[in-house]
Amino acid sequence: MRSDKSSVSRFVVQPSPVHGQGVFANQDIGRAELIAEYKGARVPWQHVVQRASSYGKTPGHTFLFDIGDGTVIDGARGGSSVRWMNHGCEPNCKAYIFDGRVFIYALGDVKRGEELTINYGLVVDGPQTVELRELYRCQCGSPNCRGTMLAETSRSKQVGSDTSSGLKPPEIRVLERPSATTIIVSWCEAGRCHYGEQVWILKKAVRDGYCALSYVPVKAGDRVFVPRGTPPPLNHDACISQNAVPGLPIG
Template identity: 60%
Template sequence: MTQTVRNPRPRFVTRRSPVHGRGLFANRVIAAAELICEYKGARITWREVLRRCATDTSGSDHTFYFDVGDGTVIDGGEGGNNARWLNHACTPNCEAEVMDGRVFIRALRDIEPGQELTIDYALTVEGRYTVELRERFRCHCAAPDCRGTMLEKRRASRRKAVESDAVRSSAPEGQAEVAVVPCSAADERVVQRRSQNALPQCG
C-alpha cells in the first residue's frame, strides 16, 4: 500500500508587508508553476459592484474584487481567504488565471522562503492617466524596473470595450482580471487589474 506524504508546512503565511498593509510570504520553497492558492470570496455581479461603490462613503480605493468574466466578480472581502492580501509588483513572482469560473494563483518562478508573493495588478482606467491618477495608484514594490504606478502601461493601439459602465480590458481567454473599484460616491469609475497569464487556496 502506497502512502502519500504531505508537506506539513503551508505554502505561505500572512504578515505585514513593506509594499502595503498585509502581504503573503512564502513559508517554504515554492517551485515555478506550482499552484499556490485559490482566490475565494462571495460571487456577485458587476451591477452589485457598482451599487456598492455608489453607496460607499469611505472614499477608499481599496477593494478585493476579482472579475472572472460573464459579469461575475469574486469579492474577496466577503467570505474570502488570505489570497486577498496578495500585493502588486511590477515584476511579480505569481500570476492569476480563471479556470471554470474560479481564480487560482500560480508561481511564475521558483520562490524562496520569506519572499513576498505578488502579482501585477495592471490596473486600467477609462480616460487619460493624469499625474493625480498615477499618484493615486502609486506603486511601492521597489523593483529595479518599477514603473511607479499600479496602472498598466498603455499601448497606443490598445482597444478597450466598455460594458455596464465598467472598463474592460481585452485579455486573451483564460487570463484573469481583477476588478479594483474606486469606491467614492463622487467617483464611480471602475478600475480593473489584469494578470499576465495564469492560475489561483489559501493556506
C-alpha cells in the same frame, strides 16, 4: 500573523514593506506550482458600481477580482488569505481564470520568506491622470517599477500578449504531469480557442520564441512541451519551457 489553514505550510500573511499586509512564502515554492484559489463572494459588476462608495473605504485598495463574465469575486467577503497579495510590477505569481474560478500560480521559483505578488493591471475609465496614478501608486520597489498599479496603456507589443488581434493573452494552467515527457494543459484564449484538457509532449523547439507559461525566452533546440493533436490544434505554434514545470509530480 495569520495563515490560510489549507495552505499553512505554503504561505503566511504578515506586515509587508509594500503595503499593509502581504502574503509571504513559508516554504520554497517551485515554478508553475499552485499557490491557492482566490475565493470570496460573487458580486455582479452592476452591484459594485451602484455601491461604489462601500468598496472605496481605503483609497486605491480593493479586494475585487474581475473574472470577465460580468461578475467579480469580493475577497473581503468570505475570501481566502491570498486576498492580501500585493501588486508587483515584476510579479512572481499570476492569476489564471478557469471555469469562473481564480487560481494563483508561481511564475518562477520562490524562496521561503519572499513576498508573493501579482500584477493587478487595474483598469479605470478615462485617461490616466497624475491624480489617478497617485491614487493607485505602486510601492513594490522593483528595479522596473512603473509607479502605478494601473494597467499599461502602451500599444506596443508585450511579451505574452497578442496586440495584433486586440485580445487578451490566453489563460494557461498546467493541470498535471502524467509522465516525464507529457503534461496536461488547460488553454483558454478569447475569440480563438479553448481546450479544457490538452495533451502536450516534450520536444525540441524548432524556432526562437517565448514560453507561454513563464514568458521566458526560448531558443531553437531547447526542450519544450508543445500541444499534440490531429488535426493540429489552433495553438499548435505555442510552447512551454521544460524548466517551467519541474515542480509537478510525475504519475
